Amino acid sequence: MKARALFNREEMLEMNRKTLLERGVTIEEIAEIAHMQQSKWSDDISMKDCIDSVEKILSLRDTFHLLQLGAEIDRLTEENLIREPLREILNADLGMFGIDELFGLELAGLYGTIGKTNFGDIDVNKPLVVARLNHDGKSDKHQCHTFLDDIVGAIAAAASTRVAQIINEREARKDPSYQEIKLDFDL
Numbered sequence: 001m002k003a004r005a006l007f008n009r010e011e012m013l014e015m016n017r018k019t020l021l022e023r024g025v026t027i028e029e030i031a032e033i034a035h036m037q038q039s040k041w042s043d044d045i046s047m048k049d050c051i052d053s054v055e056k057i058l059s060l061r062d063t064f065h066l067l068q069l070g071a072e073i074d075r076l077t078e079e080n081l082i083r084e085p086l087r088e089i090l091n092a093d094l095g096m097f098g099i100d101e102l103f104g105l106e107l108a109g110l111y112g113t114i115g116k117t118n119f120g121d122i123d124v125n126k127p128l129v130v131a132r133l134n135h136d137g138k139s140d141k142h143q144c145h146t147f148l149d150d151i152v153g154a155i156a157a158a159a160s161t162r163v164a165q166i167i168n169e170r171e172a173r174k175d176p177s178y179q180e181i182k183l184d185f186d187l
Contacts, residue, residue, distance in 0.1 A: 009059040016058040023148055029129040030054045033156035036127060038163050049166060051169050053159035062110060063155065064082060066103050070147030074137075077144040093138055093146045104150035104157075111161035118157035123150065130156070 007015065017027060031050035038045045057063050064129035076082050077090040087099055096123045101123065126134050137145030172178065 002105070007064070012061065012064040013055060013059040016064055016067050020058075020068060020152075023071055023074070023145070025129055025133070025152055027051060027054050027058070030152055030156045031159065032132065033122060033127050033153070034159035034163060037121065037156070038167075041164070042166055042167055045163060050159060051161040053166075054155060056162060057107075057110070057155050057158045060110065062129050063107055063158075064077060066107050067151050067155075070100070070103050070151045074144040074147050077146070078142060090144055090146045093134070093144075093149075097146070100147045100150040104154035107154035108157040108161075110166075111158045114164070115151040115161040116159050118160050119154050122153040122157050136142075152183055 015069050020026065020030075028047075028051065031047060034050040034053060035045055035047055038050075058067075073082070073090070077087055080087065082090060093100075104123060105116055108115040111141045122130060126149075130149050133145040133149035133152060136143050137149065
C-alpha cells in the first residue's frame with residue numbers, strides 16, 4: 001500500500017497531538033503559555049479558548065509540516081543519525097544556528113506580525129514548558145529539543161494571537177451597527 005502524503009485537518013491534529021505527547025508536551029501546557037501571554041492584556045481570557053486555539057493551530061497544514069519535520073530532526077539527532085558537524089550543533093542548540101527560530105517565526109507568522117511579536121516574547125522569556133524543553137535539551141545529551149522548544153513556543157504565540165483576535169471580534173460584534181457577514185473561513 002502506498003504511503004499517504006495528504007491528510008485532513010482532524011488527522012493532522014491527531015498526528016501532531018501524538019508527536020507532541022511522544023516528545024513530552026501536552027496541548028494544555030501550550031495553552032497555558034497562550035493564556036499567560038494574553039492575560040496581560042485582558043481579563044476575559046478562558047483556558048477553553050486557549051486550548052481550542054492550540055488545537056486549531058495544530059490542525060493547520062503548515063503547522064503539521066513544521067512540527068513533524070522539526071520533531072523528526074530532533075529525534076534523528078538524539079539517535080545519532082544526523083552527521084557531524086550538524087549533530088553537535090543541534091545537540092548544543094547553538095545560538096547562532098537560527099534555523100529553529102525560522103521554523104518558529106514561520107509558524108507564528110501564520111497569525112501575522114503580532115504572532116511573530118508574541119513568538120519573540122516567548123523565545124526570549126522561555127515560559128513554562130518552553131523553559132523545560134530548552135533546559136532538558138541543553139542539559140541532557142540524550143534529549144534534543146532544538147526545534148521543538150521553538151515550535152511549541154510558536155504554537156503558543158499563534159494561539160495567543162488567535163485568542164486576541166477572537167476577543168476583538170466579540171467586542172466588534174457588540175457595536176449596534178454590526179451586521180453579520182458569512183465568511184468562508186474561520187480564525
